[in-house]
Amino acid sequence: MPHINILKEMFKSSEVIPLEDHPYGNGTKQVTLSEENLYSVAIKGLPEEGSVIVLKIDNFPAPSKIFKGSKGECKRADFVIITNSGNKKIVLFIEMKAKSTTEKSQHIIKQLKGAQCVIKYIEEIGKLFWDNDFLEGFKYRSVALMDININKKESRNSSAEQIHDSPDSMLKIKAPCYIQYNQLIGRL
Numbered sequence: 001m002p003h004i005n006i007l008k009e010m011f012k013s014s015e016v017i018p019l020e021d022h023p024y025g026n027g028t029k030q031v032t033l034s035e036e037n038l039y040s041v042a043i044k045g046l047p048e049e050g051s052v053i054v055l056k057i058d059n060f061p062a063p064s065k066i067f068k069g070s071k072g073e074c075k076r077a078d079f080v081i082i083t084n085s086g087n088k089k090i091v092l093f094i095e096m097k098a099k100s101t102t103e104k105s106q107h108i109i110k111q112l113k114g115a116q117c118v119i120k121y122i123e124e125i126g127k128l129f130w131d132n133d134f135l136e137g138f139k140y141r142s143v144a145l146m147d148i149n150i151n152k153k154e155s156r157n158s159s160a161e162q163i164h165d166s167p168d169s170m171l172k173i174k175a176p177c178y179i180q181y182n183q184l185i186g187r188l
Contacts, residue, residue, distance in 0.1 A: 017054040039148040042178035051085035072110030089138045097146045112167035142170040
């Protein structure tokens with residue numbers, strides 16, 4: 001069974017953010033990521049619906065009943081976009097901040113690392129209960145979208161060429177109104 005189908009079978013529909021048709025009808029999909037209905041960013045140019053799933057990962061219960069949280073192990077990023085389309089086998093972690101001064105980078109790094117832990121747990125559930133090679137070979141990408149409610153504009157970021165495959169080397173994008181999916185994943 002394809003990875004995205006397993007994820008859609010695994011999660012309740014309330015946890016999956018629906019994709020939208022591109023407003024100009026060019027055949028691609030997009031998703032609007034919204035944080036507490038205060039600010040949002042559209043991610044455009046997503047692959048076809050059967051190849052992608054978007055989850056609001058910070059809705060998942062924090063493990064604070066088990067862990068102390070002293071190192072940030074109970075934190076999570078806002079969203080994860082998982083794509084399995086051609087050579088694009090990506091798990092994209094996204095943290096959104098209204099202002100760049102809202103949180104220090106270390107706090108965002110902990111949130112991105114916490115989201116990785118949630119995905120590792122999901123991966124193990126998938127391997128044990130669905131398919132032995134579930135999510136193997138997927139590349140991780142970490143992105144922080146900041147200054148979201150300041151001077152909205154299309155974001156083009158040349159730093160997307162950096163490899164942002166870990167929270168410590170996250171891609172930071174400021175003041176996005178919308179952004180293309182390929183800009184977020186960078187080189188593969």
